Amino acid sequence: MPTAPCGFNQGMTTYLDYQSAKPVDPRVLKEMERYFLRDFGNPSSLHSDGDTAEEALDACREKIAAFINAEPDEIIFTSGATESNNLALIGYAFRNKVKGSHIIISELEHISIHNLAKFLEKNGFKISRLPVDRHGRLSLEKLEDRITPETILISVGYASNEIGTIQPIFEIGELAREKGIAFHSDAVAAEGLVSIDVKRDNIDLLSLSANDIYGPRGVGVLYLRKGLRLNPLILGGGQEKGIRSGSENIPGMVGMKKAVAIMEEEMEKEVKRLTSYRDRLIKNILEKIPRVHLNGHPTLRLPNNAHFRFDGIEGESLLLSLKDEGISASTGSACTARTLEPSHTLICIGLLHQEAHGSLEFSLGRFNQAEDIDRVVEVLPGIVARLRKLSPLYRRKEDL
C-alpha cells in the first residue's frame, strides 16, 4: 500500500472526493523532477545523461500506447482531457464534414462534451443526445435507431464520474465499426479503474488525463486510430505530427508515463482494494440509514464510486456537516452549483429535483484506508438523522 504523499491534507481530512481531484503520486513527482531541473528538454545538452528529450518523449508514447493497446504513433499529447475532447469533437467533425454532419452523444457526458456539442450545433452540425435508463445505461437499440447515413461520430463517455455507471463500450464500438462511424470515448472517469483496450473495444478516439491516474495536472492524451484524420486546433511549430503544436511538456509527459507504469503494476490490486471498500461503504450505508438509495447501476459501476440519495434532505447541508467531521465528499445538489441547477446526470436518470438535491457522492482512491470507510459509516447516520429532524419533506411523508 503506497503511503500518502507527505502532508496530504495534513492528515486532517478523510478525503473521499477523488473524482474531482487526485493528488500526484510522490513516485511520479520524483520521476518528473529531473526533467524540470536537469534534463529540461533541450536535445543538444542532454546526451551526457543518456536520455534525450526525444527518447524520453518516445518512451512516454510507447508506455501510454501499451496501456490502452494502441500504437505509439496513435498517441497525441495535449494539455488535458478537455483539450483532447475539443480535438476529438471539433477537430474530427470539421475535418470529416464532407462525409456527413450528424453526431451522436449521450446525455451523460462531461460538461466539455455537452458544450462542444452545443458549439457544433451552432456551426452546421446536427446532434442527437441519447437518453439513458434509470441506472444511467445507454440502450444499443436507441443508439441504432438514431444512426443515419449522415452520422460521422459517436461520442460516449466510458463511465459516469458522478454515478459510476459503466457504459456498454464494447457493444457500442462493435456497432459503430459495423456502420463505419468513428467512435470516441472520454475515458477519464474509468482510467486506472477498468481495463481499456482500444483494439478490443473498437474505439477510434479516446481522451485520457494524467491527473486521473495520479499524474500531474495539465497533461493528457488523445488517442487517434491510424487512418483517421482531424483538424488541429492549436497551430504552431508542427509538433505531434502537426496535430498539436507547442513545445512538448516533457516533465508532464514523463509524469504521465510514470503514472501509467505504476498503474500497470498496481491496478489489479488497487481495484480489488477499492472495490472492497466501496462495497463495504455501500452495504453499511444502505443498512444503517433508512430511506436511502444507491444511484447508478448496482453492479456495472466503477470500483471506487458510491453515490447515494437520501429522502427528505439536501446535499449542501450534508457536505457542510461532513466537513465539520473532517470528511470531504461531493453532491449533485443545485445549491452548490454556480448555476443553481441540479446535476444534469441525476435528472437524466429520472430523479425528481428534490431527489437530485439530496444526493451525496463518495469517490475513493489510492490513498484511502479502511479507517476512512469506518469514519463515514460512524458519522453519516447521525448527520442524516439530524438533518431529517429539521426537514418538512421527511416529516411530510409521514403525515400525508
Add this chain to the structure above:
Amino acid sequence: MKPTKYSQKVMDHFRNPRNVGTLEGEEIAVGRVGNPVCGDLMEMYIKVKDEKIDDIKFQTFGCGSAVATSSMITEMAKGKTLDEALKITRGEVADELEGLPPVKMHCSNLAADALHEAVKSYRAKQKQAAKPAEAPLKRELRSVPGEKEFLGRGVYSKLEELSSLQDKRILIVDRGAESLELAIKLTRYTGRVVYLTPLKELSASAELKNRLKSSDVKILYQAQLLEIMGEKEVEKVLVYDLNEDEDYPLFVDAVVVLPEIKQEKS
C-alpha cells in the same frame, strides 16, 4: 465567492439551529414557502398571544444558508408583535448572520417570506376568512402534445399487464382514486412511480392516503403535464410547476393517463 463561503455565525446557526420543530393548536399559524424543485422549502410555525409571537418553530429542507436564515429569523421574531415581524427584511436577517454569499441571499428572502406568510395566515384565520375550497379535479380533459402520438409506445390509457412495466420509470397523472390505486399497485413492479397532480393536497379517503404514505409513490403537487417527448418511444416529459411558474424535463419510460376522472364513492 464560492457559494458556500459562510461566516462563523451562519455555521453556528447551521450546527445549532434554534427553535426547530412544529407547533399545533388553535393559536397556531403556518407559513409555507419555497419549493423542493428549487431546492428550498421552509415552514414557519407561530403561536400568537396578545398580538405577539409567543412561540415560533421552523422546519427547513435546504442548504446551509436556508437552515441558518430560518433559525436566525425565529430568534429575531420571538417576542415581537405581528406588525414588527412583518417588517423584518431579508437584509436584516443577512446582517444578523454577518453576511451571506450573494448567490445565497434568496435563502434569507425565503425565511422572511415564511415568517410573513405565517403572520398573514394567522390574521386571515382571525378574520375567519373561509379558506377557499380547492377546485376539484376538472372534468374536461385535454390531451397534451405527444399523448396520442406515443399511445402504445410508452403512453398507456389503460393497464392490463402491469408486469410489462417492470423496473421502468413511470409517470402517472392524477385521475382520482383509480389512478391512485394504480400507482400503488405499480410499486410492486418498479421502484420509480411518480404521481402528478395539479392540486396542493390529494383528495382521497384516509385509508387510501395511508396506503399511499407507506408506499414508494413519489407525489408531485401543483404540477401539470405539458408535453410527452421521445424519438420512437417515450423518453421524457415536460412538467409545469404551478407554484414556481417554471417547466422542467422529467426522464421517464412510461406515462399512464387514464381517460376518465373517477373519484372514490363516498
